[in-house]
Amino acid sequence: MDNVGECISKWRKEYGDAFGYYWGTVPHIMLSDLDLVKEVLVSDFNSYRNRNNQLSTQYPEFSMALQGLKDEEWKQVRSILTPVFTLSKMKHLSKFMADCTERLREVLENSREKNESINIHELFARFTSEIISMTALATETHPIKNPLDWFYVNVTKMFQGTMNSVTMLAIYFPLIGPLIAYLTPFTPFGRIKGSIRKKLVSEISRRKTWRPSIPDLVQLMLEARESDKEKLTFYLSDNHVIASSIFVLLGGYETTSNALAYTAYCLAVFPEIQDKLYDEIKESFPDGKVDLGRIHHIKYLDQVINETLRIFPPSPSFRREVTVDEAKLGPYRLPRDTVIEINVFGIHHDPNIWPDPWKFDPSRFELESKLKHHPMAWLPFGAGPRNCIGTRFALNEIKICLSKLLLQYRFIPSDKTESFPPKLDMLPATRVEPRHGLWIKLEKREDIN
Numbered sequence: 310m311d312n313v314g315e316c317i318s319k320w321r322k323e324y325g326d327a328f329g330y331y332w333g334t335v336p337h338i339m340l341s342d343l344d345l346v347k348e349v350l351v352s353d354f355n356s357y358r359n360r361n362n363q364l365s366t367q368y369p370e371f372s373m374a375l376q377g378l379k380d381e382e383w384k385q386v387r388s389i390l391t392p393v394f395t396l397s398k399m400k401h402l403s404k405f406m407a408d409c410t411e412r413l414r415e416v417l418e419n420s421r422e423k424n425e426s427i428n429i430h431e432l433f434a435r436f437t438s439e440i441i442s443m444t445a446l447a448t449e450t451h452p453i454k455n456p457l458d459w460f461y462v463n464v465t466k467m468f469q470g471t472m473n474s475v476t477m478l479a480i481y482f483p484l485i486g487p488l489i490a491y492l493t494p495f496t497p498f499g500r501i502k503g504s505i506r507k508k509l510v511s512e513i514s515r516r517k518t519w520r521p522s523i524p525d526l527v528q529l530m531l532e533a534r535e536s537d538k539e540k541l542t543f544y545l546s547d548n549h550v551i552a553s554s555i556f557v558l559l560g561g562y563e564t565t566s567n568a569l570a571y572t573a574y575c576l577a578v579f580p581e582i583q584d585k586l587y588d589e590i591k592e593s594f595p596d597g598k599v600d601l602g603r604i605h606h607i608k609y610l611d612q613v614i615n616e617t618l619r620i621f622p623p624s625p626s627f628r629r630e631v632t633v634d635e636a637k638l639g640p641y642r643l644p645r646d647t648v649i650e651i652n653v654f655g656i657h658h659d660p661n662i663w664p665d666p667w668k669f670d671p672s673r674f675e676l677e678s679k680l681k682h683h684p685m686a687w688l689p690f691g692a693g694p695r696n697c698i699g700t701r702f703a704l705n706e707i708k709i710c711l712s713k714l715l716l717q718y719r720f721i722p723s724d725k726t727e728s729f730p731p732k733l734d735m736l737p738a739t740r741v742e743p744r745h746g747l748w749i750k751l752e753k754r755e756d757i758n
C-alpha cells in the first residue's frame with residue numbers, strides 16, 4: 310500500500326490514535342482510538358451529527374441529499390427514508406437484483422466457455438451500476454451485457470471526476486467554489502447529473518398518476534413522504550428525492566461493487582473457504598434455487614462478507630464535523646467545524662484490534678468471537694444514528710449475487726490473479742482500489758461435482 314494510506318499510517322505511528330492536520334484551510338482530526346470513535350458516532354452524537362460537505366461547493370445538490378443534509382432537516386429526512394430501506398421493502402427490490410444476476414451469469418458463462426480470465430472488478434461495477442440505475446434512478450440501462458452502455462461509461466467518468474484535481478482545489482481554496490460550481494455542468498459529472506435529473510423530474514411527474522408494479526427506490530421515497538405527512542412538520546420535496554437518488558449512486562454503486570469483487574477474489578484464492586461456503590449455501594438451498602427470503606440466514610456467508618469488508622473496507626475513512634461551539638472529545642476541546650475523520654482502514658488493520666490483520670479469516674466473525682470485539686472495531690458501514698442507510702440494500706445485493714453464482718460455479722485463480730493481498734491504491738478520502746484489477750476464472754460446478 311502506498312500514497313495516502315501509507316502517509317496516514319506513518320503519521321499514526323508518529324502521533325498516535327488521534328492527531329490533527331489541515332486539509333486546505335480546514336482542521337481535521339484523524340481518529341483511530343475506538344473509545345473516542347464511539348463518543349463521536351454514538352455517545353455524543355449530537356456534537357458531531359453532520360457530515361462536512363466537501364462535495365457541496367462543486368455539487369450544490371449534495372446539501373439536499375441525505376448524505377449532505379444537516380441538523381433537524383437531516384433528522385426529518387432520515388426518519389422519512391428509514392422505512393424505505395427495511396428488509397421487507399428490500400424484498401421488492403430483490404427481484405431486480407436476481408434478474409440482473411441472471412444477466413451477469415450469462416456474461417460469465419460466455420467467458421467460461423472461452424476459458425477467459427475475467428476482471429471482476431470491472432464486471433461487478435457494470436452489475437451494480439445496472440442495479441442502481443434501475444432501482445434508484447428509474448433509468449433502464451444495460452451495462453452488464455454492454456460495456457459501452459452510455460450510462461455506465463459516463464458514470465465511470467463521473468467517479469473519476471468526483472475527486473479530481475478541480476475538486477481538490479475547491480477543498481483547498483473554498484473561495485473559488487462558486488466559479489467551480491459554475492463550470493461543473495460542463496464536466497462529465499455535470500452532464501450525466503443533468504441528464505439523470507431531467508429523467509427523474511419527468512418520472513416523478515408521471516408517478517402522480519402511475520405506480521410501477523414493483524416499487525423501486527424512487528417510488529418508495531415518494532410513498533414514504535406521503536405516509537408521514539401528518540406526523541412531520543417537514544415535507545420531502547421533489548428536489549430532496551432527486552438529490553437523494555443521485556447521491557445513492559455516489560454512495561451505493563462503487564462501494565457495493567468493490568465489496569462484491571473483493572469477496573469473489575478472496576474466495577478464488579482461498580478455495581477451502583469457498584468450499585465451506587458452498588456447502589452452507591447448498592445446504593440452505595438443496596434444490597439449487599435461491600430463496601430470497603432465507604438468504605439472510607446463511608451464517609458463513611455473513612462471516613465471509615464481514616471479513617472481506619474488514620480487510621478491504623469500501624469506504625476506508627468517513628467524516629463528521631463538530632456541530633457545537635466546543636466539543637469535548639476525551640481530553641481534547643474541539644472548535645465548531647473541525648472535521649473528524651474516522652480511520653476505518655487503520656482500525657481494521659490494527660494488529661492490537663485484529664491480530665494478524667492481513668490474514669483472511671472469516672472465523673473472526675463467529676458469534677462468540679464477535680462478542681469479544683469492541684463495538685467500533687468493525688466500521689464498514691459507519692455506526693450510530695447516521696450510519697449507512699443502504700446497508701441492507703448492499704448486503705441483499707451481495708448475497709443474492711454470490712449465492713446464485715456459487716451454486717453454479719467455482720471461482721478459481723487465473724494466470725492474471727495476483728497472490729493475496731493484491732496491490733492496492735488508496736485514493737484520497739474515497740476508496741481503496743486494486744491497482745491491477747481483480748482477475749479470476751470460473752469453473753462450472755456440474756462439471757466438477
Ligand code: HEM
Nearest residue numbers: 375376560561564565623624690691692695696697699703
Ligand atoms: C458495501 C456497500 C456500502 C458501504 C461499505 C457503505 C458505507 C457507508 C459509510 C461508511 C457511510 C457513512 C456512515 C457514517 O457516517 O457513520 C455511508 C452512508 C450512507 N450510505 Fe452507504 N455504503 C454502502 C452501500 C450503500 C448503498 C447500496 C446505499 C443506497 C442504496 C447507500 C447509501 C448511503 C447513504 C444515503 C448514506 C448517508 C446516510 C446519512 O447521512 O444519514 N450506501 N455508507
